[in-house]
Amino acid sequence: MMERFFYPRSVAVVGASPDRRKGGNAIFCNLKISLSAGLYPINPRYGEIEGIGCLPSVSDLPDAVDLVIAFIPAPSIPALIDECGRKGIRRVMIQSAGFAETGEAGRLLQERCKAVAKAYGIRLWGPNCMGVINGYTRFVASFMRPFIWEHNLKAGGVSVIVQSGMLAAGFLMQVISQGCFGLSKACSIGNRSDVNESDILEYLRDDQSTKVVGLYLESIADIPRFRKAVKTLGKPIVLLKGGISPFGAKAALSHTASLAEDAAVAEGFFRQLGIERAYDIMQLTDFLKALNGGNYYKKAGKGVAVVTFSGAAGIVTADHISRAGLELARLGSETTEAISNIFPQWMRPDNPVDIWPSLEQHPRSLTYSVILKALLEDLSVDAVFLHVFADPDPDGEYDLFLDSIGRVEKPVVGWMIGDATYFRGLKEKMEEKGILVYDEIGRGVEVLRLLMDGLCEKR
Amino acid sequence: MMERFFYPRSVAVVGASPDRRKGGNAIFCNLKISLSAGLYPINPRYGEIEGIGCLPSVSDLPDAVDLVIAFIPAPSIPALIDECGRKGIRRVMIQSAGFAETGEAGRLLQERCKAVAKAYGIRLWGPNCMGVINGYTRFVASFMRPFIWEHNLKAGGVSVIVQSGMLAAGFLMQVISQGCFGLSKACSIGNRSDVNESDILEYLRDDQSTKVVGLYLESIADIPRFRKAVKTLGKPIVLLKGGISPFGAKAALSHTASLAEDAAVAEGFFRQLGIERAYDIMQLTDFLKALNGGNYYKKAGKGVAVVTFSGAAGIVTADHISRAGLELARLGSETTEAISNIFPQWMRPDNPVDIWPSLEQHPRSLTYSVILKALLEDLSVDAVFLHVFADPDPDGEYDLFLDSIGRVEKPVVGWMIGDATYFRGLKEKMEEKGILVYDEIGRGVEVLRLLMDGLCEKR
Numbered sequence: 038m039m040e041r042f043f044y045p046r047s048v049a050v051v052g053a054s055p056d057r058r059k060g061g062n063a064i065f066c067n068l069k070i071s072l073s074a075g076l077y078p079i080n081p082r083y084g085e086i087e088g089i090g091c092l093p094s095v096s097d098l099p100d101a102v103d104l105v106i107a108f109i110p111a112p113s114i115p116a117l118i119d120e121c122g123r124k125g126i127r128r129v130m131i132q133s134a135g136f137a138e139t140g141e142a143g144r145l146l147q148e149r150c151k152a153v154a155k156a157y158g159i160r161l162w163g164p165n166c167m168g169v170i171n172g173y174t175r176f177v178a179s180f181m182r183p184f185i186w187e188h189n190l191k192a193g194g195v196s197v198i199v200q201s202g203m204l205a206a207g208f209l210m211q212v213i214s215q216g217c218f219g220l221s222k223a224c225s226i227g228n229r230s231d232v233n234e235s236d237i238l239e240y241l242r243d244d245q246s247t248k249v250v251g252l253y254l255e256s257i258a259d260i261p262r263f264r265k266a267v268k269t270l271g272k273p274i275v276l277l278k279g280g281i282s283p284f285g286a287k288a289a290l291s292h293t294a295s296l297a298e299d300a301a302v303a304e305g306f307f308r309q310l311g312i313e314r315a316y317d318i319m320q321l322t323d324f325l326k327a328l329n330g331g332n333y334y335k336k337a338g339k340g341v342a343v344v345t346f347s348g349a350a351g352i353v354t355a356d357h358i359s360r361a362g363l364e365l366a367r368l369g370s371e372t373t374e375a376i377s378n379i380f381p382q383w384m385r386p387d388n389p390v391d392i393w394p395s396l397e398q399h400p401r402s403l404t405y406s407v408i409l410k411a412l413l414e415d416l417s418v419d420a421v422f423l424h425v426f427a428d429p430d431p432d433g434e435y436d437l438f439l440d441s442i443g444r445v446e447k448p449v450v451g452w453m454i455g456d457a458t459y460f461r462g463l464k465e466k467m468e469e470k471g472i473l474v475y476d477e478i479g480r481g482v483e484v485l486r487l488l489m490d491g492l493c494e495k496r
Numbered sequence: 497m498m499e500r501f502f503y504p505r506s507v508a509v510v511g512a513s514p515d516r517r518k519g520g521n522a523i524f525c526n527l528k529i530s531l532s533a534g535l536y537p538i539n540p541r542y543g544e545i546e547g548i549g550c551l552p553s554v555s556d557l558p559d560a561v562d563l564v565i566a567f568i569p570a571p572s573i574p575a576l577i578d579e580c581g582r583k584g585i586r587r588v589m590i591q592s593a594g595f596a597e598t599g600e601a602g603r604l605l606q607e608r609c610k611a612v613a614k615a616y617g618i619r620l621w622g623p624n625c626m627g628v629i630n631g632y633t634r635f636v637a638s639f640m641r642p643f644i645w646e647h648n649l650k651a652g653g654v655s656v657i658v659q660s661g662m663l664a665a666g667f668l669m670q671v672i673s674q675g676c677f678g679l680s681k682a683c684s685i686g687n688r689s690d691v692n693e694s695d696i697l698e699y700l701r702d703d704q705s706t707k708v709v710g711l712y713l714e715s716i717a718d719i720p721r722f723r724k725a726v727k728t729l730g731k732p733i734v735l736l737k738g739g740i741s742p743f744g745a746k747a748a749l750s751h752t753a754s755l756a757e758d759a760a761v762a763e764g765f766f767r768q769l770g771i772e773r774a775y776d777i778m779q780l781t782d783f784l785k786a787l788n789g790g791n792y793y794k795k796a797g798k799g800v801a802v803v804t805f806s807g808a809a810g811i812v813t814a815d816h817i818s819r820a821g822l823e824l825a826r827l828g829s830e831t832t833e834a835i836s837n838i839f840p841q842w843m844r845p846d847n848p849v850d851i852w853p854s855l856e857q858h859p860r861s862l863t864y865s866v867i868l869k870a871l872l873e874d875l876s877v878d879a880v881f882l883h884v885f886a887d888p889d890p891d892g893e894y895d896l897f898l899d900s901i902g903r904v905e906k907p908v909v910g911w912m913i914g915d916a917t918y919f920r921g922l923k924e925k926m927e928e929k930g931i932l933v934y935d936e937i938g939r940g941v942e943v944l945r946l947l948m949d950g951l952c953e954k955r
Contacts, residue, residue, distance in 0.1 A: 138807070142842070201808030202806070203809070207885055210913075211913050211915070214914075215916045255811060277812065279811035282819055285812070285817075288810055288811045288824070316815075317812065317816070317937050317938045318937060319936040320938075347660060347662035348747075350660075350777070352714060352739050352744050352748045353777065355739075355741065355744040356738065356739065356740050356741040356775075357776070358743055359744060365743045365747070383599050383601070383602070426662070426665075428669070455669045456673040457670055457674045477777065477778040478776050478777060479776045
């Protein structure tokens, strides 16, 4: 049943518009990109939209389509669902707003939609949602304009489920425009009148292309079902939960009428289920990107080796490592020996490994290669935090270093400071080797902690 | 005495080099930019450096210069200081490394330098430091290459004192290359053999161009003097303290032999002195930039109004506001009324103010202008957190909005999400109005908390 929300063979857009400024046009144009046939604009006011013949109503469709997307005023929706039911349609996605989020009258209208849908066995998605994206088929049922995603949307292992419309839009626009990670399925489930996070989690369990799931939720629609869906998912989940504080909970109540569970109880529940928590929106992106990239879910120790060009930055990193519940690894004797070879006589290798004295005597490529190789081979080192100083690098020393190593097979995170002009290029080269790079020490340490948590083992 | 470290009329560089790859050349080239006369390269191996006649030794100087910068191997430094003393020189800045940071022999060497200097009444800066920058005179005594700063260094109200060499270099390169804020005095004090943070704080008290001071320290050199210097400074201080955790403290011990004070005692000490704390490097930049820009040090309440296009983002913001010890402001009746005029009938204005329904009916410029004006005039609103959705904005709606408001006179912070292509331009326009913009909600809330803390009132 859920499959055809993500892979529909035919779609009708009720409320399609020829006006390029309107959402009803954007939805239609987006769909045209992935659906060469089986796409029907429905609007009694127009003869054709974007070159495709327009039908006056759902009843005029040649067959029951896999999916109807509704973008018409809220009061007309119950009659539309009824018409869909009579036509034999079993999936309706309501992107229009004006339902439970607007108060009591809207709530009653939403209840009516549910009742009509239930009578026909229709699954309802929404209302008040931003729709769905399938990164693999480039099926985009949403009101983002095509130019935003068409050239940038990448297929990948991250699926997201967001109980919100506009946050989902902003989040996805940012992820897509920055190329943070490839998407498998992105779902904005809005008011969750019927389809909720558990329906989608159950579907994603068997979705081979989904490697990690990100959630934004203000409440759990059905706790026993959610528990079961998470336990059987077999993939890591990162949750950004809204309403975890007194002011946030009050705001959530008026947003989606979500009653905040007692915060402490909720924390314990999520921890028990092995769900990773993000507390901010960029952090959610960071975590999803990290889990999408790696095979680090096996249980690891807590020992981090820090490689720095600055004693001070090494200390700040050690402070963050302590705070995250990680440890500074004790370097093995072979590592100490290998590093000693490139260190001046007076300097005993320690952790954090301060490479400045070596950088004064040897090329940067040599220093970084020798030290990173020794640390990656050291069994007492579970992960590496690598500081890099971005500067013009006319001799391509960082390239030489990165060319000398393979893709890293332990969690390695980079922190970058220096001339911001050179950040992007160096970051991209490091990320090709599997080294995720951040501009703030704490962000990098949080990602290391995540990668070292042995996520899947907890379930 | 300290004044001439920042405004020297004449400088000799011992260890100046004609080799453009060497630090001794970079130091000299940097100084040439600000000092048209009174600059002396000293190196017995060369006849001239960068077009200026080279002297074999300090004794050959025509007069006692205001400042000698030493960049020669550590073992030769005590004899150099003695020579300076005989010449009548009273300020020596040792940028060379190889002293206390290298172990016992280095520590003894550093003690010898101190003793020689003391005998002549010489003030020693360093050793093992990155030197000093004066943003106003463009006097740069450091080994950064000129192209990094020459076109980007801006004069401004931020002074920084950093107990580190390479972190200072990286931090300053980043601040300069990103144009985060203008610099007054930037000081890397290294091993602090003589000149320490209190000397500089005492100097900065009367330095009119310094509006806020940033510190990176691993320990306080002289606690009673530091306390007095902070109490009499009359300007806000933001401190990033290294070694505040067990692993960090251990690392600090081997870095600058700094014995970490008992963490809890130190926290109380800094709080008592009204010092603001940063816990990461970008956060230090955020805080300095915010305090440099504003006149918000007067005591304010805790009430924040949140303006958002996304209920979910509003809730996440409310969670961060709770966590930071701030509150959601109760909107006054005039504000509620003004907002009601542009809201649909069914929607009662609340805080967070979810402007999505208004955005569907009115131009973005109108929605933002009406709401921001109402909130800025509302006496129960102490600060505003403004969410903006970055997108192509073909009608220049954000420009229209920003043109319609003056420079904001309450703390207003922005959070931006959407298509990253448009971040930079919109951020710059907002910052011209005094609205600082961040890409993570938590970062923005931390800055609001800082601005609302009533910093100067605490002293």
